[in-house]
Amino acid sequence: MIDTPGKASHGRSSSPSPGPSPGFLALGKLVKDKRAVGSSLLLLLLALAVFLGPLFSADAEKQLLDSQLVAPSAAHWMGTDHLGRDLLARVLKGGQLSLAIGLIGTLISVVIGTLYGCISGFFNEKLDLAMMRVVDILYSLPYMFLVIILIFQFGKNLYVLFAALGLVQWLTVARIVRGQVLALKREEFILAARTLGVGSFRIILRHVIPNVMGVVIVYATLTVPSVILQEAFLSFLGLAVSNCTWGVLIADGKDYMDSAWWLLLFPGGILTLCLLCMNFLGDSLRDALDPTSRLN
């Protein structure tokens, strides 16, 4: 996926030696970046633990009536909560939901934002102006407040959550993509495609979108943590889609933190670590893919 910016050079494939593609160079840079490698490994580990771990750990909902609020020990690595449930199992189960929400929410917003941005940037100026005004207006909505009443009123289910979070996040994608498309549509290879009689939508699909993918991927890696954070924020406020998400665990942990610090520290720590790694990865990816980046 990373080598998509290289597609800018297609049509030149018959030329003798095209040299390494920009995507390949970016990958090389990324592998040399210790932060990126470290946080990727940690995230991989986290994902493995979250999705495979529950197969080996205790049942997240099983209540052990004789061991409530037990401190971390060999039997319960992260201790147990006020109902005697194993915290490690619950953190892993909550992680599944958080990661899934982060990825799917991002995917939704990226798809909508990319299409919107492409259409806005590619066609005439009047359409562009109108479509960007809409984005400007939507930007100034106090969206978190609207999301809160939306989720409260329409039930706490996943579809409402995706709709609510996706509706917010696509705006920035649309702006970024539109900016890229504006520059891109003056490029010669687009003109060439047009001269050959390729239709607008085919140009967008085959030539424009592959070329904006680099930027979109960078933005998407930074959107995943922000969606995860927003879901945790809503869960913390009591608008969770399940009784076992990281936000719920942190809110529960806060209620018992005086007698059982582990209930706050472990879910909060794991969430922070996850967000930290994703931010690091996003930053590194941006540095690697952006040739004009002054950093490094």
Added chain:
Amino acid sequence: MRFNPAFLRRIGVRVVLNVLTLVLIISISFAIMKSAPGKPFETERSPSPQVLEELHRKYDFTYLEYLEGILFHFDFRYSYSHRNSTVLEIISEALPVSMELGLYALVLAIAAGLLWGLLSALYRGRWFEGFIMALAMIGIAIPNFVLGSLLQLIFSLKLHATPVAGWSGFDRKILPVIALSLTYIAYITRIGRGSFLENLNKDYIRTARAKGLPEPRILWKHLLRNSILPVINYLAPATASILTGAIVVEKIFNIPGMGRYFIESVFQRDFPLALGVIIVYSLFLLFLNLLADIILTFVDPRIRLQ
């Protein structure tokens, strides 16, 4: 000179757009809140028709009535959950509290963020820079509700250094303000560092140094003034985000501000109060965006009007 007709016209267009946006916000919120099944006065034992009619006259309203009330009379109606209080009364008590919290957080974020950003730019390449930037990364990653709870656990419950919650008195305000502002301190540190680094290499700084100006004067008069634009640009989104963050911080520290009332009103289906909070926040944000736009044209004469 900057108040030329083009400038005024642009501001006028912005104001009109802002009013339209406000109507849009009211409409969306109204539609969402009204879409839930059930009415507030429908109980198992229905009151007598006269009582019901009285209740409806005091509490019920249609979309158009509400919109007209807001736009022309600044009438926010009665709260459903707070007996005999208008929404405006509740908001006028809660708003100053939230403003104070937000303002302290913003001031702390700007001051600390610029300071750390400047230090990390001046110590480029030393371990100190790496240390600050690592702290900033953690500051950006840690959610404010985790940080707030942790601060409360450590400083209030374990060390007994500060009261656990509330808003009266200086010592109660320290933890909430820190919890709310850390993310923005971290962001401003990063933005400031980038901007300082870019400007430190420019000719005018070299000239100022060559003239033998004292370093503090160079930093304060020349560098800061030219580097501050990206930070100012960031302030409007930061303030919007601080307002959202205040919802959880007010909840954690039990501060009687707008955010806490908002969450309470949503959970109690206090429809007029929730709408009122949303409208006041929106007004504030729209005004702020406009203000940021105007300030920018004054700070940076290069921003000419289209």
